[in-house]
Amino acid sequence: MAVKFLGQFLLERGLITPQQLLAATEAQRASNPLLGELAVRQGLLTEAQARRINERQRAEDRRFGDIAIELGLLDAREVEALLSAQKAGRKLFGQVLVEQGVLDAETLEQALAEHRAEQQAGNEELAGALAGHRLGALAQEATELCVRLFPRMLGTQCQPAGLVDDALPTATWPYTAHVRISGERSLRVGLSCDRATLQALACAFLRMPSEQCDSELAVDALGEIVNVLMGYVVRNTLPDDADYRATPPDFSRTAASLVDEGALALQLNSPLGQLLLLVGD
Amino acid sequence: MRPINGGKNLMTTARPTVLLCDDSRALRMLAASQLEEAGFQVVGEAGNGNEALAQYRTLKPDLVLLDLVMPECDGRQALAAILAEDPQARVVILSSLGAQADIEQCLRNGARSYLQKPIDPEVMERVLREVLA
Numbered sequence: 311m312a313v314k315f316l317g318q319f320l321l322e323r324g325l326i327t328p329q330q331l332l333a334a335t336e337a338q339r340a341s342n343p344l345l346g347e348l349a350v351r352q353g354l355l356t357e358a359q360a361r362r363i364n365e366r367q368r369a370e371d372r373r374f375g376d377i378a379i380e381l382g383l384l385d386a387r388e389v390e391a392l393l394s395a396q397k398a399g400r401k402l403f404g405q406v407l408v409e410q411g412v413l414d415a416e417t418l419e420q421a422l423a424e425h426r427a428e429q430q431a432g433n434e435e436l437a438g439a440l441a442g443h444r445l446g447a448l449a450q451e452a453t454e455l456c457v458r459l460f461p462r463m464l465g466t467q468c469q470p471a472g473l474v475d476d477a478l479p480t481a482t483w484p485y486t487a488h489v490r491i492s493g494e495r496s497l498r499v500g501l502s503c504d505r506a507t508l509q510a511l512a513c514a515f516l517r518m519p520s521e522q523c524d525s526e527l528a529v530d531a532l533g534e535i536v537n538v539l540m541g542y543v544v545r546n547t548l549p550d551d552a553d554y555r556a557t558p559p560d561f562s563r564t565a566a567s568l569v570d571e572g573a574l575a576l577q578l579n580s581p582l583g584q585l586l587l588l589v590g591d
Numbered sequence: 592m593r594p595i596n597g598g599k600n601l602m603t604t605a606r607p608t609v610l611l612c613d614d615s616r617a618l619r620m621l622a623a624s625q626l627e628e629a630g631f632q633v634v635g636e637a638g639n640g641n642e643a644l645a646q647y648r649t650l651k652p653d654l655v656l657l658d659l660v661m662p663e664c665d666g667r668q669a670l671a672a673i674l675a676e677d678p679q680a681r682v683v684i685l686s687s688l689g690a691q692a693d694i695e696q697c698l699r700n701g702a703r704s705y706l707q708k709p710i711d712p713e714v715m716e717r718v719l720r721e722v723l724a
Contacts, residue, residue, distance in 0.1 A: 366711050534615045534617045544688055
């Protein structure tokens with residue numbers, strides 16, 4: 311069972327239209343500024359300072375507030391106040407839909423209950439499948455890294471949607487990049503996606519408009535994203551003194567062929583599109 | 592991969608010159624804009640170690656930013672080749688790996704410092720300026 315974002319869940323049930331989904335997402339985004347945006351708005355940071363903290367967040371797996379305090383740009387009380395203000399102003403996606411008159415409260419409640427039940431079942435199914443697999447711990451680690459890294463590296467979220475154990479047609483997942491580590495322990499980590507998702511990922515990573523990003527550059531960016539992901543996996547899973555070698559990103563293999571060799575494929579859902587996270591050894 | 596500015600090291604500016612070597616065009620684009628913003632001048636880009644060595648000979652940059660994992664001639668080989676050519680070369684490794692053993696090996700082999708991807712522009716600027724000092 312695939313775990314879905316609420317918007318996708320409602321869309322697939324015909325409760326909202328794609329236009330309503332986009333409008334609600336936009337409104338929710340406006341009600342939920344990033345901590346840096348809020349700090350700039352309140353005059354606590356300049357835009358350059360907020361950007362500096364965001365850049366550091368891209369490189370380090372740490373929270374905005376912690377970095378701001380370390381740099382002496384905010385104190386703990388200011389961070390606390392910003393977090394409270396952020397929480398107070400935050401609107402949930404369903405709340406926005408009701409406010410916009412797209413759904414009534416009763417329909418929303420029912421849909422939320424079904425979505426929660428589906429999410430819980432999906433998460434349990436995923437945890438069960440990973441627990442019984444020799445690559446389960448590694449896949450769990452890589453998945454959690456994606457969840458943490460996507461907002462920092464790509465400015466968007468992602469969530470695991472489940473293990474994919476059926477056929478992986480190349481037409482559905484035409485772009486695959488993977489990196490291999492060999493040494494005391496060998497590892498493979500890859501990402502696979504379709505054309506539209508590839509373009510969206512690359513533009514988010516390179517922070518450039520779509521028209522400036524050709525397809526060759528987009529594929530290259532996918533490889534670099536995988537490189538970064540692998541770097542974190544290595545640091546988090548291999549001992550510090552491990553002797554290993556990495557290969558440059560390989561774009562020649564399909565997701566199906568990696569899975570045929572024993573890799574696990576997990577679907578990740580993101581506003582940028584759907585991806586496969588491939589983890590092997 | 593061709594040198595930027597026709598391979599000429601512009602003498603009209605005091606900005607430190609950098610040769611950027613990474614097989615990823617995406618990374619080079621990202622790093623080049625961050626370097627330029629930080630006051631460095633990217634005088635050449637290379638996609639593998641052989642190109643890096645060839646460009647080093649021509650450009651004699653103040654700094655080389657060198658990826659470790661590349662096809663054909665990788666960063667370790669390029670580091671050795673550049674230092675054999677010019678023992679004073681300031682080479683800074685740029686890699687997504689970053690395990691302790693890796694870092695130590697590069698520093699023992701003559702790299703001046705080690706930067707981890709994804710690049711934090713502020714850290715990169717600080718490290719490169721320390722290396723130049």
